[in-house]
Amino acid sequence: MHAIQSAARISDCDTMTDKLIYQIRTGQITGSSLNTLGARCRTELHELRQELDELLRELREIAGNNSDGNQVSRTIAA
Numbered sequence: 001m002h003a004i005q006s007a008a009r010i011s012d013c014d015t016m017t018d019k020l021i022y023q024i025r026t027g028q029i030t031g032s033s034l035n036t037l038g039a040r041c042r043t044e045l046h047e048l049r050q051e052l053d054e055l056l057r058e059l060r061e062i063a064g065n066n067s068d069g070n071q072v073s074r075t076i077a078a
Helices: 014-025 031-065 069-077
Strands: none
């Protein structure tokens, strides 16, 4: 289903996220590092959106197979 990722996502680790936020706020990250970080964040966001879309498709399929699928589908769509 999902490919195994070689590196952990920034968003997977609260400690990493907090550390990066601190470094950005205190100006400890250079411009080029900030650009690299921005690119990585965009990539991760794209991956997370794709995973969410896949999960929503699966959930809608399950809801469609449910005997009360119409009610569940309307709830999911909202």
